[in-house]
Amino acid sequence: MNARSFSLGGTRRLPTTFLVARREVRMRLRSRVFIGGTIVMAVLVVVGIVAASLLAGRTTPVRVGFSGGSQALEPSFTASAAALGANVTVSDIADVTAGKAQVTAGTLDVLVTGSSTAPTAVAKEAIPSSVESALSLAAEAARLSDAGLSPAAITSAMALVPVQLLQPPNPKDNENLFASLALGILLWIALGQYGNMVAQGVVEEKATRIMEILLATIQPSRLLAGKVIGIGLVGLL
Amino acid sequence: MTPDEEGTARTSGNRGEMNGDARVLEVVGISKRYGDLVALENLTFEVRAGELFGFVGRNGAGKTTTMRIALGVLAPDAGVVRWLGVPLTFEARRRIGYMPEERGLYPKMHVAEQLAYLGELHGMTGAEAREAALGWLDRFGLADRRDADLQALSLGNQQRVQLAAALVFGPDVLMLDEPFAGLDPVAVDVMAGVLRERAEAGVPVIFSSHELELVERLCDRVGIIDHGRMVACGTVDELRAGGQERRWIDVPGAPAEWEAGVPGVRLVQADGTRRLFELDPGVDDQSLLQAALATGPVREFERVEPTLGELFRTVLEEAAA
Numbered sequence: 022m023n024a025r026s027f028s029l030g031g032t033r034r035l036p037t038t039f040l041v042a043r044r045e046v047r048m049r050l051r052s053r054v055f056i057g058g059t060i061v062m063a064v065l066v067v068v069g070i071v072a073a074s075l076l077a078g079r080t081t082p083v084r085v086g087f088s089g090g091s092q093a094l095e096p097s098f099t100a101s102a103a104a105l106g107a108n109v110t111v112s113d114i115a116d117v118t119a120g121k122a123q124v125t126a127g128t129l130d131v132l133v134t135g136s137s138t139a140p141t142a143v144a145k146e147a148i149p150s151s152v153e154s155a156l157s158l159a160a161e162a163a164r165l166s167d168a169g170l171s172p173a174a175i176t177s178a179m180a181l182v183p184v185q186l187l188q189p190p191n192p193k194d195n196e197n198l199f200a201s202l203a204l205g206i207l208l209w210i211a212l213g214q215y216g217n218m219v220a221q222g223v224v225e226e227k228a229t230r231i232m233e234i235l236l237a238t239i240q241p242s243r244l245l246a247g248k249v250i251g252i253g254l255v256g257l258l
Numbered sequence: 259m260t261p262d263e264e265g266t267a268r269t270s271g272n273r274g275e276m277n278g279d280a281r282v283l284e285v286v287g288i289s290k291r292y293g294d295l296v297a298l299e300n301l302t303f304e305v306r307a308g309e310l311f312g313f314v315g316r317n318g319a320g321k322t323t324t325m326r327i328a329l330g331v332l333a334p335d336a337g338v339v340r341w342l343g344v345p346l347t348f349e350a351r352r353r354i355g356y357m358p359e360e361r362g363l364y365p366k367m368h369v370a371e372q373l374a375y376l377g378e379l380h381g382m383t384g385a386e387a388r389e390a391a392l393g394w395l396d397r398f399g400l401a402d403r404r405d406a407d408l409q410a411l412s413l414g415n416q417q418r419v420q421l422a423a424a425l426v427f428g429p430d431v432l433m434l435d436e437p438f439a440g441l442d443p444v445a446v447d448v449m450a451g452v453l454r455e456r457a458e459a460g461v462p463v464i465f466s467s468h469e470l471e472l473v474e475r476l477c478d479r480v481g482i483i484d485h486g487r488m489v490a491c492g493t494v495d496e497l498r499a500g501g502q503e504r505r506w507i508d509v510p511g512a513p514a515e516w517e518a519g520v521p522g523v524r525l526v527q528a529d530g531t532r533r534l535f536e537l538d539p540g541v542d543d544q545s546l547l548q549a550a551l552a553t554g555p556v557r558e559f560e561r562v563e564p565t566l567g568e569l570f571r572t573v574l575e576e577a578a579a
Contacts, residue, residue: 048364238352240348
């Protein structure tokens with residue numbers, strides 16, 4: 022494969038630093054370790070980006086089960102949750118004990134028991150605040166209805182305060198933060214790798230004992246400069 | 259022998275400029291110490307254009323140190339190395355082809371590419387370097403391995419590449435540390451031929467070797483170094499001139515101790531009826547022959563020249579004494 026690069030012999034005398042750098046680039050681009058390492062790195066970057074976008078785009082709905090009298094809250098809870106921006110699915114649970122077992126097992130996130138005016142929420146570790154708020158609103162509406170208010174009066178009494186945002190956040194901000202963090206880590210690994218490459222490359226001449234021949238024809242500073250430039254160029258790839 | 263017989267007859271102290279060709283590498287009074295160890299002490303010799311100079315000495319005598327200093331890789335504590343009459347500059351050093359004792363090239367680089375790279379580092383253009391690299395590989399029978407990694411070659415072939423690395427840029431001076439070590443007889447012949455050819459092309463060639471028979475056969479002049487000092491330097495004949503003359507003589511019918519009446523003659527060795535005698539300086543070997551003829555017919559009378567190996571041991575013994 023080097024037949025082509027080898028035949029590029031020109032008719033000019035080239036500076037020794039350039040010759041050293043050119044050799045470093047050629048040798049490294051040809052080395053299996055370098056090619057393999059670069060491919061692995063590229064694959065990692067692609068996998069990272071795909072995984073990040075998949076993770077960022079996905080929000081799992083909160084599964085809320087209602088048992089007994091609380092089942093009357095379902096329509097108003099769904100509406101309140103939608104108004105609060107919470108993603109929920111609602112189901113009927115016939116038996117409170119079975120419902121608690123589901124919560125413990127993780128197949129249900131929140132179980133609502135009790136009556137519609139005095140419900141109790143059962144969760145495993147924590148209850149999302151938006152779900153708790155939606156449930157409180159639904160229970161309050163039920164209590165107001167119990168107290169004899171008309172549905173229209175209840176709706177107007179419980180209307181949410183409209184919020185006007187002057188600088189609404191970009192929904193992609195989180196995604197960007199994640200991506201830049203991942204990129205930073207990859208870059209750090211890559212820089213460490215190429216720093217190591219420079220360190221190893223610099224001792225190469227000593228280790229292969231070619232130094233004695235080279236020292237007679239090239240100043241050590243030029244040799245070092247050529248090596249650092251060559252490996253640095255490869256590192257930029 | 260060198261075409262310049264007059265030049266080779268001189269001793270090492272003479273100046274090269276007096277020679278017809280001014281291309282002389284002069285090593286003048288170099289000394290080097292490593293702490294308490296004296297590696298070189300006031301070492302002086304010169305190698306003229308077209309001359310093969312053999313450098314012999316025991317391990318640790320200072321051969322490699324001398325070459326490193328002459329190459330400028332190592333700085334001497336005292337003394338100077340001159341080329342073309344002036345102290346060696348960096349540019350002049352770039353024109354020296356060097357084969358270090360510790361062989362070293364890039365193991366994972368292709369052979370031809372590596373040689374071309376070294377050629378370019380020594381100031382050739384890419385095209386020149388490539389052509390020279392392929393030419394030398396062809397010369398050493400490695401043309402079909404040009405695109406192989408160096409490490410894929412046998413040790414003998416790696417050594418040929420190492421020599422090619424010293425030759426590829428057409429050096430003005432060749433300095434080779436143990437170039438024949440580890441080579442098979444065919445490779446030795448090829449390498450000896452190349453060195454001879456380079457010398458005839460007017461390049462001063464210096465090499466060190468422990469193969470004294472080879473040095474004797476190949477070299478115009480020999481330097482024997484011991485404990486960092488040049489203890490003998492000159493052509494093999496010049497080195498012999500200082501030694502004792504020896505004769506083998508076979509007189510089958512002679513009585514025992516027939517030579518007793520010949521002054522200045524000493525029996526060294528007996529082999530059947532053959533005797534080896536050592537003659538004191540100035541003793542005419544014809545008086546020994548006449549004494550032998552007086553006792554009966556002489557079947558053999560042979561002048562024995564000491565080999566370089568024998569001279570080497572004698573010189574080292576004298577130096578130690």
